[in-house]
Amino acid sequence: MTLRFKLALAALLLAPLPAAAHHGWAGQDNSKVTTLEGKIDAVRYRNPHAEIDLTQAGQKWTVTLAPIERMETRGITQASLKVGDTVRIAGHRNLDMAKYEVKANEITLGGKTTGLR
């Protein structure tokens, strides 16, 4: 292997370093499913990801849903999510326990459960 080839290879191998340093969304707890049920406080029906805030037993949670195109394809339109509605969420919680955040796998509205992943 010539020196210049080694130099080129080193440059190419530098690229994955940032990937090794990150865990993804500060890490999510994949060991168990977190379920939440509460009233919707706020709806942000938007890209890159729709979000809702809900309150369960006095605690406010932020739930990340899916991009709006995916939500619409699966039948959850902007009109489906209203402040004051009761919603049930199943997903994975942010490993940072100081943040009450969940990435939703499923959302149940009016008795109907829709997968978001």
Place this chain on the structure above:
Amino acid sequence: MEALSAAILSAAAVLEGSSLGATMRGGRGVYPAVNVAHVAGLVLLVGGILVVDLRTVGLGRAIPLAPLSRLVTPLAVAGLLLLAGSGFLLFAADAGPLVRSAVFQAKLALIAAALVNALLFRRLFGDFADGRQPPMLARTMAVLSIGLWLVAGALGRLIAYT
């Protein structure tokens, strides 16, 4: 310094709150399409630059460097313009959180460094039209170019994970 931060945060808020920002967030199919354009820009830019940089370092000596560079440079510039345009639109969707993101800030810093490196290279070495072998400094700057662009690209992808 604090006045500059305040100005940047304020400008980001204005952009995010604009109708452009609203369209990027709420228009059906808009964000995905702009995202795809951003990836296409990255392919055009980095695909070409990588090949010219590797040739500058010394791979593929059978290929003359000057004609290769003349072919690739306009493609890379087109890619850069596509990246900048689509990037601005993606930024508008989420300007507030993005401007506060360390990963995003690092990405912009690396892009700035890569551009300075590229312009300096052009200034110092032209396009090697005389067929001479690039000197050590040129080869070093080519390696730096590869590293900076690939890491900047990776950071762009990783913004979503922090």
